[in-house]
Amino acid sequence: MDYSKLSKAVSYALRHAPWEYELELDNEGWVYINQLLMALHIENQWESVTENDLRQMIDLSDKKRHEIFKDRIRALYGHSIPQKIHKTVDVPPSILYHGTARPLVEQILSEGLQPMARQYVHLSVDINTANLVGKRKDSDPVLLKLDAEKAFNDGVKFYQGNNVVWLADCVPPEYILLQ
Ligand code: HQG
Structure with missing residues (x-):
């Protein structure tokens, strides 16, 4: 099999x-x-x-x-169906990462991370995982570092996907830094 x-x-x-x-x-x-x-x-x-x-x-x-x-x-994550999958809001790790394709970075830094075709934005707990996610889109991906603690304290909702994946509805640009 x-x-x-x-x-x-x-x-x-x-x-x-x-x-x-x-x-x-x-x-x-x-x-x-x-x-x-x-x-x-x-x-x-x-x-x-x-x-x-x-x-x-x-x-x-x-x-x-x-x-x-x-x-x-x-x-556990990744859904794109129109029917919204309910997740329970949870306290995220203080820092989260997102690996992405280089040509998308300018737009992400100006409008924040959006779920695009999925129901939630997908974030990683560590650099290595984020890098692997980014490599699916770009051989030389860009790593973004998120101040998840500040975002959470300011009201951005986070949800746990699995041991390494966290989800969010969206992440405004003020919490995103180029790693
Ligand atoms: C980008 C895999 C322009 C975002 C992985 C990403 C993950 C923007 C792409 C999971 C944007 C969406 C999900 C904005 C976000 N403007 N581009 N404002 N905001 N983007 O595939 O996070 O192996 O839907 O950077 O490991 O790459 O399938 O999301 O490049 O955990 O289990 O829009 O899928 O898991 O792409 O990957 P995706 P993702 P599995």
């Missing part, structure tokens, strides 16, 4: 296009595992996927993208 490929298929279903799989997410993004499995089984390449495979996919991943609780599964 190619767990990386399975993870991409699951992320597509749970983050971007649940309707293509006749799945309905609840307001925190959860779906029943058996419904996801039934949906996956329609595709030849996933016809024999089991719940154990989904658990292995999560355990073997380098990033914690999905979680299972009892009989349900959800994506």
Whole structure:
């Protein structure tokens, strides 16, 4: 089983296009595992996927993208569907990072970080993670350093995605510094 490929298929279903799989997410993004499995089984390449495979996919991943609780599964971040996934406001680490493509920096520094096609802005707890995120867009990415503590104290809302990813609705430019 190619767990990386399975993870991409699951992320597509749970983050971007649940309707293509006749799945309905609840307001925190959860779906029943058996419904996801039934949906996956329609595709030849996933016809024999089991719940154990989904658990292995999560355990073997380098990033914690999905979680299972009892009989349900959800994506922890990355959603682009119109239905807003509810996250609970939480106190962020005092500093967060964002890695991005060089040509976007001028606009980001003038209007702040916006969620763009996703529901939330995605931030990283450390430089290395931010650098890897930026490298998906640019071989020489730019690292931005955010004063998350000040932003939070001023009322910007943050939410935890996983152990290294934090989310925000948007981050105004006054909290963003070129690293
Ligand atoms: C940029 C992956 C212009 C922003 C990663 C980014 C992450 C602006 C792009 C997760 C802007 C959006 C998300 C503004 C933000 N003007 N550009 N005002 N504000 N941008 O892919 O953060 O591997 O939606 O800098 O690891 O790159 O899929 O967000 O370049 O955690 O699990 O707009 O996806 O996770 O791009 O990545 P994305 P992202 P997975």
